[in-house]
Amino acid sequence: MTAIILFAHGSRDPAWARPIEAVAQRVRERSPGTPVTCAYLELTSPSLPEAAAALIAQGATRVRVVPMFLGVGRHAREDLPVLMAELARQHPAVAFDQSDAVGEHPDILDALAVVALAP
Template sequence: MTSSSPRNAIVLFAHGSRDPLWHKPMEAVAERIRAQSPEVEVTCAYLELSQPDLPDTAAKLVANGVNHITIVPMFLGVGRHAREDLPELVVQLKAQHPSVTFHLQAAVGEDARLLDMLAKIALSPA
């Protein structure tokens, strides 16, 4: 399916875990995005230990006519995965899907708004 109008998607990208309960916060964020912007397709992808991975997720989105994919690294700390592994994956995705625009955002842990919210949570009574 192709369309002349842009089709946008957001991929929430996280490390992954074998524990199925670990995924709940990611899916909760995805549901909030869907509620706020129903026209934007949103999905989750994982680096390891979980499925789907980023290449499979991107291929599925592209096959469904998405032509602009924003990848949001859901990392609080910016370690090797966010600093090296993810940018390399995006380079590979751009080569595999040259007609698609990929935008890699900074890790959520680098956003002052999230840091302020975490500080407020820590300071609030339990």
């Protein structure tokens, strides 16, 4: 079973996570059989290791981590690969994949342009 983790920075403000959780809900609606959860680098729970462990406990054998960053800064470029390597070490029977940051996807760039041009 393939599961998805939407990985974001995190914040002390609980309202900050609402858009990330909304994306997870849209994934559930579009693909009801695909387990999806959110995970955060800091300040918000669950952490990436906690989220991965929960999905693995549900039977996930492949986990795709989607960085919910507009740009590829230090967190996506340096922190996340270290976390991914640790996940692979802790769960050798599970395949972990890291996709590109969402801000690099042409559809996201197009959607942002539409929003910027809206009256």
